Amino acid sequence: MKLKNKLILSGAATMAALFLGMNANAARMDMVDVSNNNGYMSTAEYVSMRNEFGVKALTVKISEGTTFKDGYAASNIANGQAAGLYVNGYHFAHYKTKAQAIVEADFAGKTAKAAGLPVGAVLATDVESAEEQGILSQAANDRNNAAFMKEIQKFGYRADIYTSGSWANNKMTIKGKTGWVAGYPYVMSGQKWYTNNNAWQWSGAAHFRISYGDFDVSQLYTDYYTAGQKSTVKPTDKGAVKANNQKANKNTFRPYASAKWVKETKTYTLKTAVKLHTGASTSSSAITIMPAGTTVKTDQAIIQGGYRWVRQPRFYGYGYLATGSASNTLEYVNSGVTHTYYTVKSGDSWWTIAQRNGLSMTTLASQNGKSIYNTIYPGQRLVVR
Template sequence: MKQPLKHKIILTGAAMMAALFLGLNVNAARMDMVDVSNNNGYMSTAEYVSMRNEFGVKALTVKISEGTTFKDGYASSNIKNGQAAGLYVNGYHFAHYTTKAQAIAEADYAGQTAKAVGLPVGAVLATDVEAEQANLPKGINDANNRAFMNEIAKFGYRTDIYTSGSWANHKMTIKGKTGWIAAYPYVPAGKQWYSNNNAWQWSGSTHFRISSGDFDVSQLNNNYYTAGQSSTVKANDPGAVEQQNHQANRATGTIPNQTYTQNGLFCPNTTLNVRTGAGTGYPKIATYYPEESVVYNQVIVKADYVWARYLRYNGQFGYIALGENGGQSYGKRLVNQHTYYTIKYGDSLWTIARRYGTTVSHLARLNSMRTTSLILPGQRLVVS
């Protein structure tokens, strides 16, 4: 497996900007589709019109539900306002299933919820598979995904699987001409990733002019997410679309020596060393493998690599390379997503808080409980 190297050629200053710009005209990743959830808050029709006219967005995918208990409170307004802006509208369900029975139950819940919030028949209702399925064999994940999608079809929706590039054909089978795959290169312009799949989500930190916060954007490789509905979507400002697209493709490029707070989950797609500091010159203290994930709380951007800092079990910080600065990513970052932990014998809120670099009071707030509440083995907690 490829490891971070100590020496590599770095383009800096004007040379880097020129190299990035020259690569954008032909191979720039497009902002064809944006996905939204309750994390984005209320989104107005005007915001979706701006995305369409100035950024070239043509499709919208709305979070509908999660598990069998959570309904996204903004789904109905996102669907209605996205349609008013002329966008193709789809939905997704965040999956927690680990058995076929659970998959069918979650599909029934998602389908009923989608109907209730107005997701149009013929739209895509995808399953977002990136959580508890990490420790299951590929064959079981495949069977569970099939069960979910077969059940969803009964509601009149088309189906697809959303997952990370490191999980595709490793944790589950994603055939060509199917799948919505997430992989975030630090310079999106260049090789067009996952071009044989329905969609490639290439950024989780895109900013739109009149909307606040970070958004996930995807490039569509066919008409799967724009079929089954009528739409008059068309950007009316091609010049603005070209300019914003160039900016978005540059946004994740080289920014030397920057440190910022970011809470997220990193899933490596290769074997990586953990070091005592953000640099290859620091001692190696552990190893992470593709089957694992790490909850981090800080990102350090250097001239050669981008690093994540996380709190280790011994209370000391470890540092792992997220990818090359201006080059290859070593996995997928899930930012501002819920991370869950299943309680084991001997755990306490204090030990769990320490493991995830947070506080007991914060854990209690996340889980709507008191700091003195009893916790039991097998119980699942939201930890970030």
């Protein structure tokens, strides 16, 4: 779950300083979610998160599609419960039809039962795949999500939807007092985000004292993710909780650095029809709509506004097109460069694939427009050469 909606505001540094100084509206680390990317997490780590950072709830990755079962789900559930946290789960969705959604819900429910997720916990559907739900209408996604959530309740779990702020009430409907929404602003300026929803995931790069790597953390606005399971365990070091939350906010809500154009001479062949804009912004006017199969030669590229843009020299000036989201540079176009691909299999990780192909994990992830903390799933194609 690494979705980023970046907010660019004027006077960013001043507002960040005011926000951090007051700390009245500092985003809290109420809930953390973990998956196989975080590796084995001990009870001691969850106790530290609770006592020193104020974490109340844990949401564990359970499954993905119809074949992937997170190998760490059972230990994360057991160790999180032992630490006194409210424990929930989530399923990464690949469904594109109502029938597929029901099949995935059955798979997720059975996998959650086998991993020990307690009845009454939330089992959310994580809907963020650009290649799957991203190409569907809002009505189709609403229909599919409703089918998944109705089916998951048959296993005794409570349902919810996780998605990005840019998709909420755009790609799918997220009603008030529902939903777990991700949005990573660079500057808070004192306001709260997604207060009408159950939870706001505000960072994908939080650090905990005795745990390795980056973690997704969320602030809770309702008791939906802490209901149905009793816990009387409270943080033991309130001073540390305040200081650690301040530090996490400072590291996350940093002033926005202006993006820069870089030289990139490439030839792209469009996989689908794409708008050519007058500027590198989705709000800029469209020059034309280029049909699938069009060859586009570019000279520069930039990442801004949540997208990766390329510039096309034209007879009069330039045209601009988005090649995909900032974290997925191959969403809409194929480069003319020939690549070697590897199809992810069950049990694979960034490390095993990188080792097999003589790469470092960070190199493998970056050349696929991702980080080593992004989830990979069976059937996904990765560039390895």
